[in-house]
Amino acid sequence: MSKHDVKGKVVLIAGGGKNLGGLLSKDFAAKGAKLAIHYNSESSREQSEKTLADVQALGAEAFLFQADLTKVENITKFFDETISKFGTIDIAINTVGMVLKKPFTETTEKEYDTMSDINSKVAYFFLQEAGKKVADNGKICTIVTSLLAAYTGLYSTYAGMKAPVEHFTRAASKEFGARGISVTAVAPGPMDTPFFYGQEAEDAVAYHKSAAALGGLTDIKDIAPLVEFLVTEGWWITGQTIFANGGYTTR
Numbered sequence: 739m740s741k742h743d744v745k746g747k748v749v750l751i752a753g754g755g756k757n758l759g760g761l762l763s764k765d766f767a768a769k770g771a772k773l774a775i776h777y778n779s780e781s782s783r784e785q786s787e788k789t790l791a792d793v794q795a796l797g798a799e800a801f802l803f804q805a806d807l808t809k810v811e812n813i814t815k816f817f818d819e820t821i822s823k824f825g826t827i828d829i830a831i832n833t834v835g836m837v838l839k840k841p842f843t844e845t846t847e848k849e850y851d852t853m854s855d856i857n858s859k860v861a862y863f864f865l866q867e868a869g870k871k872v873a874d875n876g877k878i879c880t881i882v883t884s885l886l887a888a889y890t891g892l893y894s895t896y897a898g899m900k901a902p903v904e905h906f907t908r909a910a911s912k913e914f915g916a917r918g919i920s921v922t923a924v925a926p927g928p929m930d931t932p933f934f935y936g937q938e939a940e941d942a943v944a945y946h947k948s949a950a951a952l953g954g955l956t957d958i959k960d961i962a963p964l965v966e967f968l969v970t971e972g973w974w975i976t977g978q979t980i981f982a983n984g985g986y987t988t989r
Contacts, residue, residue: 742970745770748824749969750817752776752807752864753833755786757931758881758958758965762831763789765962767798774820774827776803778834799824807834808855810863817871829969830868832880834860837896839937850895857899865910865921875918877969880907882979884927884956887987904979911977920976922968927956927983951985960984 749766753759755777763775773793777786786802793800803819805812820827836856838849861880868878885897886904903923911921928934928946934955938946947954964982968975981988 740971742973743769744829744970746772747828748772748774748820748826749829749831750774750776750820750827751831751833752813752816752860753778753835754831755782755789755802757833757933758926758929758961759831759833760785760789761958761962762833762965763793763800764796765966766829767793767796767800771798771829772824773798773800774803774816774824775800776805776807776816778806779804807860807864810859813860813863813867817867821871826873827868827871827876828873829877829879830864830872831878831965831969832861832864834864835881835883835896835900835933837893837933837937839892839896839942840894841892842894845895853895853899857896858902861900861903862906865906869910869914869919872919877973878910878914878919878921879965879968880923881965882923882925884925884981884983884987886925886979887981887989907979908977915976920968920973922972922975922977923979924961924965924968925979925981925983926961927986929958929961930955931958946986949986950983954984956983956986 749771751759754763754775763773790802803816807813882900882903885893907921907923
């Protein structure tokens with residue numbers, strides 16, 4: 739068995755009940771991993787329970803954990819509950835995020851605080867908890883956004899609050915590296931999921947579809963294998979933010 743085989747490994751996924759997180763949960767389950775699947779709220783429950791059923795149908799041990807991760811104690815509880823059920827955590831992936839598309843001059847303080855909590859604070863304390871509790875030679879990955887390389891308005895709080903995660907990733911990778919832990923971030927283009935369509939008008943959707951050099955929106959099926967690679971054979975990549983968007987933005 740390859741040392742990068744995930745069979746029997748414990749994979750913890752924040753936002754693992756639907757969209758990209760749900761696909762990752764199923765992919766890891768199919769490869770024999772044990773899953774700790776977080777979802778945020780009642781609105782995600784039905785999809786998350788279906789993901790759990792799919793994962794268990796693949797023969798994987800798994801459980802669901804519902805919580806608002808902007809409360810740091812809930813991040814701690816998620817990691818602790820995973821360890822109490824499975825004994826360890828080998829891979830920790832954070833897919834949590836929230837988009838707001840709004841002019842700079844119309845953004846409220848409450849919106850700023852909410853976006854900061856979900857996109858920056860959760861990411862920071864998720865990495866902190868992973869640094870304390872992921873096993874030696876474990877892997878950590880956070881989903882950010884290709885807008886980090888875009889020259890655009892209207893996403894000041896979304897791209898702005900994801901931007902610090904690049905440095906969190908660098909700092910964590912430097913501090914956790916002595917234990918063999920790699921830390922990466924993946925920056926997809928706009929993904930063809932309900933997460934994307936909520937705040938985009940028809941003309942904007944058409945623009946985003948046309949903006950990628952390879953054409954179309956990012957498919958979660960093209961992102962999941964990259965995340966899976968980074969937390970297995972690609973472990974030697976660390977401290978990096980990898981842009982995967984079909985040529986939507988680049989640096």
